[in-house]
Amino acid sequence: MTNTPAEQAEKVAGVEVGERRITIPGMTEEGENLAAATNAAADHSHGGLGETKQVTSGAGSRTNRHTGFEVSGFPEPTGREEEWRFTPLKKLAGVLTDAPSDGEPVDYQISAGEGVVVSSLAHGTAPRNQALQPADRAAVVASKNVDEALYIHVPADTEVAEPIRVDITGLEAGKRANSHIVLEAGTHAKAVFVLEHRGSAAFNGNVEVILGDGADVKVISLQRWNDDAVHVGQHDAEVGRDASYKHVAISLGGEVVRLNTNFRYAAEGAEAEMYGLYFADSGQHIEHRTFVDHNSPRNTSNVLYKGALQGESARTVWVGDVLIRKAAEGTDSYEKNQNLLLTDGARADSVPNLEIETGLIEGAGHASSTGRFDENHLFYLMARGIPEKEARQLVVRGFLNEIIQKIDVESIEDSLQEALEQELQIHGH
16 A cells, blocks of 8 residues: 555655654664764765765764864864865965954944843853854864954843844955854843854854743854955854754855854753755855754754855865764754755765764654756746746756745845845856
8 A cells, every 4th residue: 555645754864754753773762873874984876967976974973073162172174184174274274373363354233122232251251152162273263362252142031023133344355353252042032143244354253142941043144255255163052941043054155164053952842943055156165064962852953954056166065963962862853955066067065974872762864965957847947938047047046945935034035035146147057
């Protein structure tokens, strides 16, 4: 008897996902560490017309990764390290050295509604470093070299109607800028934070987000730099009991953009999501790394990143890690990355990693795909009188629109739609 569509379950590497994510084959109540299995090198078929096979390998257990606030704990990377093996290190020399900012190379404009507290936090002043745990040299260097972190606090039981904006504009290409921003929402507070990056600079920025119990917070980080800008950053969040957190990263501009986006839980009952959209042109390197640390029970997470690439030497990287610790019983987690190659010469690397230390979970899974246009979609549109060029644009817009809709701020959505239209015109696609 054939199952109905509602009864069918999608499987990724043998793991049921979707509505029927209830078991993981081979797991027992005592749990099993799957890092070796999910991170082992193997042929990785991504699907899609014209796709090629590639061999990928993971980094081993995330529990063994070093974090800390001493620069000496993070030597200058060589490119052989797992966390740096995809990154063009020569282009990042200006942000990885242990050095202060070059004067005032960026301008900050802050727009916050009534009731929002804007101030600063010196080293050692709570809640600075409550959520952030530097996980690479860039993050620890930025943490050390910012004396006063920007602090934006939404008090408990406060709902901010309009987005709280931090507009960061680089004033000169190559000028070093260290940045540290702390965003906090008290118990049952509700707010949307928008961080928009423009202009030119060598920017090294940390962002930490602290959610009180029952808080509802969305952070939208827009990377719309000029073509000569460099941006590295780490965004960490600590999600309180029964809180709701959404992080959306949009990377369109900059010569090199490399963001680490991470969250962990302060208690159970929370829901956290990460979404990302990136569009790389010739000569651009856009790299996103995500880490979901399920460190407490009965929490859910969802990660979805989508990217498009066009032009010779366009390069994107997505590395997604999910760690479900032994204490995290009742976890429900899923991560997925999808990439669309629009021209020859573009390259997308996609590495999902899943590590599970307990079998008492609701479900977990991951998926990754990289490919060219679906010719069936093009044929369908062209058969209805739509020229090929416009048909290709419609396919790309439809592919990326899922992420844009997660923003839920009309002015930003409209602006991004216009930016994508301009991107699609560059090579006539």
